Amino acid sequence: MNGDSEPRAFECADCSSRTESDDFDPRCPRCGSAMLLSPRRIGRVARSDFDRVPPGVWRFRAFLPDVSADMVVTLGEGGTPLLPARRLGGELGLDDLMIKDETMNPTGSFIDRGSTVLVSLAKERRVRRLSCVTTGNLGASLAAYSAKAGIETVIRIGPSVDRAKLYQMIAYGSKVEVVSGASGAGRESSAALVSAGNPFLLEGEKTTAFEILHDLEWSQPDAVVVPVGTGGHLTMMRRALLELQQAGLIGEPGCRLIGVQLEASAPIVGDMRRRRRPRTLQEPLTELEGSEPIFRRAAIRSMEDSGGTGVQVSTKAVIQAMSLLAKTEGIFAEPAAASAVAALKLAREEGLLARDDRVVCVVTGTGLKDAKAIGRIARPPRRLAPAEDFVIRPLDLGPTKLRLMRAMARGPSFGYGLWKSLSEERRITTASVYQHLSELEDAGLARRSRVEVFRGRERVFYELTRKGSEILNALGP
Ligand SMILES: [Zn+2]
Incomplete structure (x- = not known):
């Protein structure tokens, strides 16, 4: 993974031990901490x-x-x-x-300053694949610079990563894996693992x-x-x-x-x-x-x-x-x-x-x-179409939405089937059911689980999200 790199002198950021290494992301041999270039x-x-x-x-x-000039990978950072x-x-x-x-900066954070240096060195060392565990900005930045360099990236994120940062990683072509622990990553033999403490970054x-x-x-x-x-x-x-x-x-x-x-x-x-x-x-x-x-x-x-x-x-x-x-x-x-x-x-x-x-x-x-x-400092104008990520608003869970949620709690169901389960009790149009489903989706309580074709027509199945289930459970029977 190191190509034909020369060993460099590093110094432990914690205990100040010095060592020479040709590793891309070396650890202190004495205490295991991150190392900086001496x-x-x-x-x-x-x-x-x-x-x-x-x-x-x-x-x-x-x-x-x-780094030799022709190996510099830049997006105009700094x-x-x-x-x-x-x-x-x-x-x-x-x-x-x-x-x-x-x-x-090109991906919206100061980390681009580090990524240009790190990815340029990776390119010079003929690294083909980089991997990292990230809380967000690092992954987005590495993904962009690696895309420019033609280097593959595998990025591991926690479940609470900011959506827009995740979209950036995906858009730049990274393979994204969700891990549960903050540092739940094993070293991958085929990829150079980049930590947030990488000395070149x-x-x-x-x-x-x-x-x-x-x-x-x-x-x-x-x-x-x-x-x-x-x-x-x-x-x-x-x-x-x-x-x-x-x-x-x-x-x-x-x-x-x-x-x-x-x-x-x-x-x-x-x-x-x-x-x-x-x-x-x-x-x-x-x-x-x-x-x-x-x-x-x-x-x-x-x-x-x-x-x-x-x-x-x-x-x-x-x-x-x-x-x-x-x-x-x-x-x-x-x-x-x-x-x-x-x-x-x-x-x-x-x-x-x-x-x-x-x-x-x-x-x-x-x-x-x-x-x-954004949702905490800005309230969008009323008539703006709700975009799932950017509008956070309290949802009034009326009796119809609760019935729909209870129906979905029994398993994924399609819109028409949900309507039938409701219309036996009260008069409601299918359009109204779809409107309620759409509002539940916007509030992050329900989602589309799959689409099936039945007698030449598409059936969209809906299910509760985890948040939806939690709310329903909290409300009791
Ligand atoms: Zn040390």
Whole structure:
């Protein structure tokens, strides 16, 4: 699976052990943790060197693993805008707030920065098949870049993955498998397994920080606020600043890194602030809560070394921040990304940020992929045809719908058969039965199970979904 690759030097993100490996996704031989590429010696880089190359991740190739130019797989990632956020800043009491808008990446998330590097290396190593377990954005991104490279992908997702992310994976041609456990994957011998802690993926993620500094003409902001899932992106920001210092582009890194997690699940930030870890009681709101804290120690070290800290925000604050960001700055972010905006508010209140601090808030991914969140901040106009994923509305379960559900609970049935079972008791048209069925479908309580041809006519069979069965059981006989 490695083609003719050279061994590279890696360093454990947890215990700092070093090793050489030609593995694509190596684990620490001592503690089993994820490994990063060992810091390399970086020679001096002139500021003018960047003027000659177009914006994007590969502008910073002096800081990235070597890939020959004809092997680079790019969809135009990076080069995202650093936007002054005056209206949002006004609301939050921050006079010099900027947003690094990562929703503009090709698949809508900052992970594209990593995928271009990882998939380019995979192509160079003649990897034919990549596989990964993902909470969403990573799978969508890898699927797109692998499609461009002609590499097959097998993506394993949990049952609660955001629908739009799943649609992306399928559209890009991935083979998608649903697994029940978050990390329920076995290593597949024929495919290179990519984890969210993949060192090459992480190398590409350094470029968020490179671009922020480049766009600020190499002056450092006072603070960068970034959502924390695995802790990798934040860890690589610190590393990026150290590399820029080595290259002579900036002085000693003085920019505070502030990491953000949700109160419901804060394995990194919670440890840092020495708060008790609360158990997750509700359905996760963001991808962050589904992420394994692979870079826990490295991320805590990065925050502390930078003079920064971690912030925990509530689910409610994240939903409000999503709406505020969209309404003040025209940026529609997913909840994980909006957590950074929620953190700005809290950090201001706690005195972690001063009014005149120059603050960059990294908005890591688009809100258009997260139907659950859309339903929580936006109510569509009444007459709009309901699209299954984007309209979440309470359904009035009247007696007819309940009868239909009870009929379906006895086994899949077709529309006409359901009508007959009802019409014995009361007058109802078949059209009305189909309308009720369609509303049950929209509410996710029923679905079409199969189509049969009977005497030259199609019969569509309906059955209850799991949610439908649960509701019916909860209602009792
Ligand atoms: Zn280790």
